[in-house]
Amino acid sequence: MMVQQALIANSVHKSFSAPAEESSLAVLENISVIVEQGEIVALVGPSGCGKSTLLNIAAGFEKPDTGEVLFMGNTITGPSPERAVVFQSASLFPWLTVKENIAFGLKTAKVKPKIIEEKCSRFIELVGLAGFENYYPYQLSGGMQQRVALARVLVLEPKMLLMDEPFAALDAQTRLAMQQVLMSISMALKPTILFITHDVEEALILADKVYVMSKLPGTIIRELEVPFARPRPISIIGDPQFSKLKSEILAQLF
Ligand SMILES: Nc1ncnc2c1ncn2[C@@H]1O[C@H](COP(=O)(O)OP(=O)(O)O)[C@@H](O)[C@H]1O
Ligand SMILES: [Mg+2]
Structure with a gap:
């Protein structure tokens, strides 16, 4: 079976002009990301590294300066109900x-x-x-x-969900409960999701694949296939391999 790629970002660069200044702020540098159909991909990175900017580009709210972003093979030109956005x-x-x-x-x-x-x-x-x-x-x-x-x-x-830190405002226990809700949704519907988070643990619980972003300007510093089968219970957090991956990624973020 051929797996279709839902979202492809290819060498995306994006900068913003800083308010009241001549200079501009480089936010995304050479970002390449692939989300296959039925896959949950997490993008994890420190606050302010450009995660929402990338999601906004995927949503069609912003345009890349250079590089291309395709959805189901077509260049994204604006927002579409096919790509539903869930915010905090x-x-x-x-x-x-x-x-x-x-x-x-x-x-x-x-x-x-x-x-x-x-x-x-x-x-x-x-x-x-x-x-x-x-x-x-x-x-x-x-x-x-x-x-x-x-x-x-x-x-x-929708064909795809773009989720921008949807659980970040919740308390720690509710967040775990919501991750399990999303887990059961993933078992029932096999949705295609780009999930943005600053929380390494959340990324490893939810995603099939994780992209790790650096501090500003955001670049992809690591891509990893998450080696745990679904459904993943909360107790996965205690798995030695889980802890190891979590601490490795945390070390890369600082
Ligand atoms: N529309 C904009 N105009 C100017 N600067 C922006 C705009 N959107 C984001 N930025 C800047 O881009 C950087 C990354 O922001 P953001 O993508 O929201 O990061 P994250 O979601 O990872 O916390 C920040 O420094 C922010 O000030
Ligand atoms: Mg953000």
């Missing part, structure tokens, strides 16, 4: 319930009510929110809000 803050509609938030995109797309109903139930179940359908966002914890944000995007069946 859930930004739900506060006046809509869990179910209404999740149904919103399907309603806008004029999907039949019966199908909306079926899809909503399925994805509410998948993210572990059964029983909370009629809650409003203010009645949910941060982790639950992020579950709604995930379901709201997944229900539209």
